Amino acid sequence: MGSSQTSNRYSVKWGLPEEVQFCKKCVMSNQVPSAVIETRHKNTDKKPTLTFDEDGICHACRWAEMKDSINWSEREKELQDLLDMHRRNDGHYDVIVPSSGGKDSSFAAHMLKHKYGMHPLTVTWAPHIYTEIGWQNFQNLIHAGFDNVLITPNGRVHRTLTKLAFKNLVHPFQPFIIGxxxxxxxxxxxxxxxxxxxxxxxxxxxxxxxxxxxxxMDREHYAISQEDLKDVRLGGVSLQELESYGISRADLNLYLPVDIQRVVENRTEAHYLSYYVKWDPQANFYYAAENVGFKVNPERTEGTYSKYASLDDKIDGFHYFTTYIKFGLGRASYDASQEIRRGHITREEGVALVKKYDGEFPRKYFKDFLEYMDIPEDGFWKIIDGARSEHLWRSMDDGTWQLRHQVQ
Ligand SMILES: [Zn+2]
Structure with missing residues (x-):
């Protein structure tokens, strides 16, 4: 069976393209809504997905190739100029660095402080349920020499929103991502x-x-006019409907985009360090281990082959498990594709890793997840199986499910 076979007999969920196509260079398919659009508060019915050129190569791979021709010393000069414009010597913070204590954000915070002489304030949006290793890494970052603000949302509100997002959108991470x-x-x-x-x-x-x-970063991702605020939905529910769940407008401050007027007055601008310096998660890992005491999981992360990918939240595995169910792409697909693009592994190795790990169920924290969601196990599976699009999944006679298209 060709991976690009189409069929009109199957129904399609989540606005995905009906024809499944895999990239010839990495292991991603076109069945992935853009992460950028997903976190945008505006409602869009049609979500743009990963696009492919006429040679069957995805744009993420083409972009990775183009990055080889970037003049990184020129980019660093741009960074220097930007930082010089903002650097302060009066004891005031001059840059905010969103930071979980993970390898990438630790790298960013440390570089800005020690290589570029900035005075960063790191800010952390708390995970749903900290893992032990996640809490340790967060503490290590602070003890490596950073001021930090930890913002932990109202537990009852966060749990309710997460439950709604799982039930309505099969996206338990949506409230976390928005916050x-x-x-x-x-x-x-x-x-x-x-x-x-x-x-x-x-x-x-x-x-x-x-x-x-x-x-x-486009301000549209985090700022909104007062007028557009009425259209915001969280967990698939309007702000007005949320009141029937005991959640008032004041409870939602942390989840609502900030007032565009105030953003303009403050001249807030959010930049990506990956534009200015060559970004390599593996190199960031070594840097963070050496400079801020970042530690990996003692065991492999479920659903993939690595030990150092985002590991601070017990719910995390279910984020990737639900993407596997909805789009046929799990955590190993994402991890392997990035490593293929950076030349760390071959496509063949990537395909083997995807086949071995992609759909692995995050068993370790399943009980914690059910408890957090306050649902029974059969209720969990009902939501999961209801999220499977017919054009991706085949229901087998023995009650199991099989992907119709797998990367080859
Ligand atoms: Zn690709």
């Missing part, structure tokens, strides 16, 4: 610091090349 997008811009206004520096531009992993060429 995380807003936390640094909000703090930048509260602390009167106009510069925010993120690590990697998510568009580089799965979008069209055009989205990657700007160092600045």
């Amino acid at each position: 995380q997008k807003n936390v640094a811009p909000r703090l930048s206004i509260e602390k009167s610091v106009s510069l925010i520096i993120y690590g990697e531009n998510p568009a580089e992993a799965n979008s069209t090349v055009g989205n990657n060429s700007s160092p600045i």
Whole structure:
């Protein structure tokens, strides 16, 4: 069976392209809504997906090739100029660095402070349930010499929103992602610091090349006019409907995009460090291990082959498990594709890793997840199986499910 076989008999969920196509260079398919659009608060019915050129190569791979011709010393000069414009010597913070204590954000914070002489304030949006290793890494970052603001949302509200997002969108991470997008811009206004520096531009992993060429995050991702606020939905539910779940407008401050007026007045601008310096998660890992005491999981992360990918939240594995169910792409597909593009592994190795790990169920914290969601196990599987699109999944006679298209 060819991987690009089409059929009109199958129904398609999640606005995905009906024809499944795999990239000839990495192991991603076209069945992936853009991460950039997903976190945008505006409702869009049609989500742009990873696009392919006429040679069957995805744009993320083409972008990775183009990066080889970037003059990185020129880019560093641009960074120097940007930092010089914002650097302060009066004891005031001059840059906000969103930071979980993970390898990438630790790298960013340390570089900005020690190589470029900035005075960063790191800000952390708390995970749903900290893992032990996640908490340790977070503490290590602080003890390596950084001021930090940890923002932990109201547990009852966060849990309710997460439950709704899982039930309505099969996207248990949606409230976390939305809150995380807003936390640094909000703090930048509260602390009167106009510069925010993120690590990697998510568009580089799965979008069209055009989205990657700007160092600045579009304000549309975190700011909104008062007038548009009425259209915001969280967990698939309108703000008004949320009141029937005991969630008032005041409970939602941390989840709502910041007022565009205040962003403009504060001159808040959010930049991606990955535009200015060559970004390599593996190199960041070694840097963070050496400089801020970053530690890996003692065991492999479920659903993939690595030990150092985002590992601070017990719910994390279910984020990737639900993408596997909805789009046929799990964590190993994402990890392997990035490593193929950076030349760390071959495509053949990537295919083998995907086949071995991609659909692995995150068993370790399943009980914690069910408890957090307050649902029974059969209720969990009902939501999961209801999320499978017929054009991706075949229901077998023995009650199991099989992907119709797998990367070859
Ligand atoms: Zn590709």
